[in-house]
Amino acid sequence: MSRLKELRSYVDAELSQMIDEEKKISAAAHLYGVSLTATILAKKRGLDSELAAMAGMLHDLYAYKSGTYEDHAHQGAGVARNILEKLDLTTMEETDAICSAIYHHDDKLLVDSPMDELLKDADVIDHCFKDLSKPVKEKEQKRFDALCKELKIQL
Template sequence: MGRLKELRTYVDAQLDQIENESKRNGAFVHLYGVSLAATLISQKRGEDTELACMAAMLHDLYAYQSGSYTDHAHKGAALARTILEQLQLTTPAETDKICSAIYHHDDKLVTDAPFDEVLKDADVMHHTMNDLDKPIKEKERARYEHLRQEFGL
């Protein structure tokens, strides 16, 4: 089994523990949606697609498990590190790269390392394109417009 598939199997088992069906379904939709967006963006920008997908699968897991979005990016990066070290799926450098992206993903108004930007933009892509009836958050508007231009939309 490939390491992305192994990570997804682990994440699926964690999400299956969410009792509320609506929240559980929303978690699956969001993590897999951001993972798909990360695939597109990372390939277009020449970043590591597998690592981008792994970061996407883990980026909000802390929030889903804890039920809290308070400081979820920073706490989520720590959780991701624990999971990746436990599963032994990545090298220390790859773990650092994934955790950096997760750590920074909620700060949409700041530009970080190119790999970190993939996760931020994948998150925005899913937020804005998953439910077209929802208004775009102000902190995501500039990234949304940049993504539309980047993808010729």
């Protein structure tokens, strides 16, 4: 089994424990959506698409499991590290890269490492393109506009 497939199986099992069916569906849609988008962006930007996909699968797992978004990026990075170490899927350097991206993914106004930026961008794409009738969040607008330009998307 591939590393990504093994991680997805783990995440699926974690999400299956959620009681609220609507939240469970929303969580799966978001995590898989960000994972896919991260894969595409990584291919375009010349980054490791498997690590990007893994970061996408884990980036909000803490929030969904805990039921809170308070400090979810920072807390989520620790949870992701524990999962990756438990499953023994990644090297220490790969784990550090994934966890850094998760740790910084909510800092949409700051610029961090290329993998960190990739996860932020994948998250913004998933947030913004899921429902184009909703306004883009103020903290995501500049990044959304830059992504539309990068991807040559006219709205």
